[in-house]
Amino acid sequence: MREFERAAQQAGFVLDDAQRQAALRLAELGAGMTRRRGLFSRPAAPPRGVYLWGSVGRGKSWLTTTFYEAVPLRNKRRLHFHDFFREFHAAYHRNRGDSRVTDRAVTELLGDCRFLVFDEFHVHDAGDAMLIGRVLRSILDQKITLLTTSNYPPAGLLPNPVFHEMFEPTIKMLEETMDVVELGGGRDYRAEYGSGAARSEFERGAYLWPGTGEQLAEQGLTPPEAAERRPVEVGGGRTVPALAVRGDLVWFDFHDLCDRPYSTGDYLAAVDRFPVWVLSGLPRLAGENRDAAQRFANLIDVLCDRDVRLVLVGEAPLDDVLRGENLPLDVNRTASRLSLLSATADSDAH
Structure with missing residues (x-):
């Protein structure tokens, strides 16, 4: 938590209540991922990921950057979701003859990654929606802890009412496997600063x-x-x-x-x-x-x-x-x- 407060002070502002609550949850996530276990202990299950959402300018990217840079993990990755999904399409094409093509493509792209950050996660394209669901399931099945930032709550993804129902199983999966944290409040720090x-x-x-x-x-x-x-x-x-x-x-x-x-x-x-x-x-x-x-x-x-x-x-x-x-x-x-x-x-x- 001190890392967030120090970074905010250096940036010239004080964490508001919603940012502080989000920072506390991220601090818990960091503690869970870096907790040391005994030599003969069973491998720990990965901690629950965090789905951090809120309106523009609320500080989602700032909190995520501060957290990501402070977490002392070697096998971590941070990707804009657009970039990752473009690379995934190419990897999917390379592995299309494999019966586990989605898993193969995810493994090819992420390797031994144990902590993954997706920036600006959103789903508007119905054609990609089902594939995105399979990608997220593969990431979770490979025991990768996921942190996402989004302008939308899970229930707000793929908002087109014609196609929204088809994405509901993925929404349910996100809500069941990740802690959904709203970064509420109306202050737009991007506009202010x-x-x-x-x-x-x-x-x-x-x-x-x-x-x-x-x-x-x-x-x-x-x-x-x-x-x-x-x-x-x-x-x-x-x-x-x-x-x-x-x-x-x-x-x-x-x-x-x-x-x-x-x-x-x-x-x-x-x-x-x-x-x-x-x-x-x-x-x-x-x-x-x-x-x-x-x-x-x-x-x-x-x-x-x-x-x-x-x-x-x-x-x-x-x-x-x-x-x-x-x-x-x-x-x-x-x-x-x-x-x-x-x-x-x-x-x-x-």
Whole structure:
């Protein structure tokens, strides 16, 4: 518990009641995983995992980072769930001839891992839901202690009422095998502490509206020319059309990147190649189809989690872009993350 209090003091804040309760449960988890046993004692059963959920900006990632860095375990892993699931698909394909293909793929990816952290766990894709259930069962059967962070309680996963029932067995498994800890409260620390000096590459990015030549020039950019347009490979023979590729920088148009059936794995593949992104032509999401809006939310997750510098060019103020009906399921998280970008508006555009 002292590690959490010390880290909070260094970060310039005091743990609130909900954070303190979550920290206490994580401290118990750490004690359970590191408790020494006698030489001839039977192997201890792994401690119950923790499913930590709460609204955006409540400190889930901060608590998890503080805990993970303090736990003195060698065989621990921390993965963003998007990243893991992309790698799992590839491992599943490699082991598809095996009758225990899911277990083989999980073992290939995790090896001797005994403590696994999944950041940003959520389920929106009905096509992945059943496979995710099998993956979680395999992880638990292999006696790996699991800590997950999520914006949703287990019962809120796969919220689409058409498909939710199919995921209920997995929800029940999570609730029976993990302690569900809510990080409640309305205070958004990300919004409070997001101003000031940038602490990451993502925070060094900017939101420009409407993206005038002067605004772009302030970011060291010039508008792309037609001759710069080229395809960017994302694996599996697929390509994404880019408006420009300039060394480590790639420039995409919203409709090219989000209005086509690209997956989170495609975005991850592109992020692996380019540490600086420009995305222009961002419209008001309420006027777009829901799939395009959800892809945009997934993209922002990937860029933020991979700490990519982003210059985002919108057709309206950011609040207007993220307002209305037909928005992504995770629009609050998207808004919280985009609030980290410095915003620049052209005075003549108002």
